[in-house]
Amino acid sequence: MFERVRKFVNLKNELVKGSFILLVLFNIVFLLNALFRVISARMLEPADYGLLAALIGLVFLLGAPSEAIQTIISRYTSKFLNNNEKIKGMFVKSLKRAVVISLFCVLIMAALSGIIGDVLKVDFKYIILISFFFFGFFIMPSVRGVLQGKKKFTQLGSSFLIESITKVVLTPLLIMAGLKVYGALGAILFSLAVSFFISLLFIREILKSKADNTKIDGIYDYSWPVFISSLCILAFYSLDIIFAKIFFSASDVGMYAAISDMGKMIFWGTIPISKAMLPIISEKRDKKASARKDIKGALLLVIGACLIGLIIFALFPEILLKIFYGVKYLKFSSLLAYFGISMFFLAITNIFIYDLMAKGSKESLYLVLFVAIQIVFFMLFHANILQFITALIASNFLTMLFFAFVYLSKRKAG
Numbered sequence: 001m002f003e004r005v006r007k008f009v010n011l012k013n014e015l016v017k018g019s020f021i022l023l024v025l026f027n028i029v030f031l032l033n034a035l036f037r038v039i040s041a042r043m044l045e046p047a048d049y050g051l052l053a054a055l056i057g058l059v060f061l062l063g064a065p066s067e068a069i070q071t072i073i074s075r076y077t078s079k080f081l082n083n084n085e086k087i088k089g090m091f092v093k094s095l096k097r098a099v100v101i102s103l104f105c106v107l108i109m110a111a112l113s114g115i116i117g118d119v120l121k122v123d124f125k126y127i128i129l130i131s132f133f134f135f136g137f138f139i140m141p142s143v144r145g146v147l148q149g150k151k152k153f154t155q156l157g158s159s160f161l162i163e164s165i166t167k168v169v170l171t172p173l174l175i176m177a178g179l180k181v182y183g184a185l186g187a188i189l190f191s192l193a194v195s196f197f198i199s200l201l202f203i204r205e206i207l208k209s210k211a212d213n214t215k216i217d218g219i220y221d222y223s224w225p226v227f228i229s230s231l232c233i234l235a236f237y238s239l240d241i242i243f244a245k246i247f248f249s250a251s252d253v254g255m256y257a258a259i260s261d262m263g264k265m266i267f268w269g270t271i272p273i274s275k276a277m278l279p280i281i282s283e284k285r286d287k288k289a290s291a292r293k294d295i296k297g298a299l300l301l302v303i304g305a306c307l308i309g310l311i312i313f314a315l316f317p318e319i320l321l322k323i324f325y326g327v328k329y330l331k332f333s334s335l336l337a338y339f340g341i342s343m344f345f346l347a348i349t350n351i352f353i354y355d356l357m358a359k360g361s362k363e364s365l366y367l368v369l370f371v372a373i374q375i376v377f378f379m380l381f382h383a384n385i386l387q388f389i390t391a392l393i394a395s396n397f398l399t400m401l402f403f404a405f406v407y408l409s410k411r412k413a414g
Helices: 002-008 014-043 046-062 064-079 084-120 124-131 133-149 153-202 219-236 239-247 250-263 271-286 292-315 317-324 333-359 362-380 385-412
Strands: none
Touching: 014 046, 014 153, 014 250, 014 271, 014 317, 046 084, 046 124, 046 133, 046 153, 046 219, 046 239, 046 250, 064 084, 064 133, 064 219, 064 271, 064 333, 084 124, 084 133, 084 239, 124 133, 124 153, 133 153, 133 271, 153 271, 219 333, 219 362, 239 250, 239 362, 239 385, 250 317, 250 333, 250 385, 271 292, 271 333, 292 317, 292 333, 317 333, 333 362, 333 385, 362 385
């Protein structure tokens, strides 16, 4: 067993090398994003921070197109790996559609801002502001998908790093200027724009190519399952804070947001592994080669990383919350490890989903059912925060079991 692990975990392995590069850069990004939340939590009152966390949760949910577009562009970039003309043609088409769709979504969300604001108990002006995130959701993933598909993992990680640094620098300045929650949201918007224009420099050799506008067969058949799957994964780590905002007091939502943010690091910390895995197993599948070893390796890396995180959460919950959020956020510190367990199950599920997306398999669409189950659990079990987190653990565990069964069934079928 240990010999197999030793042979797999070496930097000559393409998955391990790509995962290692992204893991280093993404963990710096995650630390910076955590710093953004820490700065926001310390500079805002718990009620305001709870509002910000709920709005960011809504942003993540609305950002489903981002992950889907990046996955699709990455998949087809890896397919046309040595054909920059084909990649540019796909990239340009993606950008044109992104601008049109973004404008449409902004108008629709602005029209619905009053209704959404009433449901979430927030001022409609916040909803109008976050509608402008649609430009980032549709435009930014096009360039990042190319970087991921070309296996430019250093540049991909740097794109996120630039975004996070800009956000961390601007946030305290805008909050101190008296903009409070508006300032934090504005910093996120501006950081996306800065990252996009710098990321274009990372693909300049593609942009210099002549675009091949030949129709790409199969991309739409592949796209809609990826979009729905990405939406569901985002729902799994965004819906909790949105429903908490509906069910609990403003102060409790702020304190719950602290353990939610920290617990989600278990999931976010493993994203580099799945992002490195996707182009590698996609390329192997296109060549009719087996990707089984890469998937097993990715699962091994995810389980190891998550277990380390859970041990830390179990041993030092109060210390972690005191250091990062302050003493006013300690009310639910004893529940941090429980929240982490729910993210552990989601991180494993994410590997199975990426495997299905790489195959172009539609079994990932069963995620819709499990999102519905999670919503039902939240609506039935919210007498207190512990019961609410237990509902989250149960729904994520059921989801993991189902997709583990799908994976094993497909493997036995060859």
